Amino acid sequence: MADYSVGEVAAMSGISIRTLHHYDEIGVLVPNSRTAAGHRRYCDDDLARLRRILYYRALDFPLDRIAALLDDPDPGTHLRRQHRLLRQRQARTSDMLAQLDREVEALELGIALSPAQQREIFGTDRFADLLAEAEGTSAQWRVTAVYGEQEWRAIKAEADAVIGLFADAIAAQAPVGSDSATDAAEQHRQHLERWFFECGPQRHVEIADQYLADPAAAATWDAVAPGFAQYVHDAVVANVARRHSTS
Numbered sequence: 001m002a003d004y005s006v007g008e009v010a011a012m013s014g015i016s017i018r019t020l021h022h023y024d025e026i027g028v029l030v031p032n033s034r035t036a037a038g039h040r041r042y043c044d045d046d047l048a049r050l051r052r053i054l055y056y057r058a059l060d061f062p063l064d065r066i067a068a069l070l071d072d073p074d075p076g077t078h079l080r081r082q083h084r085l086l087r088q089r090q091a092r093t094s095d096m097l098a099q100l101d102r103e104v105e106a107l108e109l110g111i112a113l114s115p116a117q118q119r120e121i122f123g124t125d126r127f128a129d130l131l132a133e134a135e136g137t138s139a140q141w142r143v144t145a146v147y148g149e150q151e152w153r154a155i156k157a158e159a160d161a162v163i164g165l166f167a168d169a170i171a172a173q174a175p176v177g178s179d180s181a182t183d184a185a186e187q188h189r190q191h192l193e194r195w196f197f198e199c200g201p202q203r204h205v206e207i208a209d210q211y212l213a214d215p216a217a218a219a220t221w222d223a224v225a226p227g228f229a230q231y232v233h234d235a236v237v238a239n240v241a242r243r244h245s246t247s
Helices: 006-013 017-026 044-058 063-070 075-109 115-122 127-135 149-171 179-195 201-213 215-222 228-246
Strands: 040-042
Touching (some): 017 040, 017 063, 201 215
């Protein structure tokens, strides 16, 4: 039968000699024998018991509970129990990792909001995906991941106000070159520049062109009022012309 000193067992198991002494003192792991000088000597059965102890310790079992479990003479019972407990822990860990992955993905996509917060503020839990698609149209986007719930609520309120300005201009049948329409366009440009990216007049026209070129974006705008996307586009172009004429 193999015979190991306390130092050898400590080196093989990765736990301290002091811990092994403690396990002996409380009866959790009593060495197989001692030398004439009183030094502890461990056998293979002792090492097998120590492995089971360490499994249970990894599962946060207290030592007195471990001692009671190890009194079961059937080693298969221990293995099955430890296997089941580790599987349960693995499932919990997987759930936690999945949640962290979702949060990391949200940050990488540029939004630090939970799906519930996205639904509450924007009416969809896919806002992070939509934002990521929008960011793909510009290399100059700011790092919106730093925005918290308060900032996103402010952004949404400001965006709604701008949309309201356009809607009012349409309802009043104001021409796209009117002050009300071009003022709304200028507010929209400043909104984009304040929160998302540098947006000079020419860049603003490019954004407006994208609204018309993207059927999904155009449909979102046109849901506000018929012809809304075209009106916004033309008001943006008219605002650029107005700025040039006054510069």
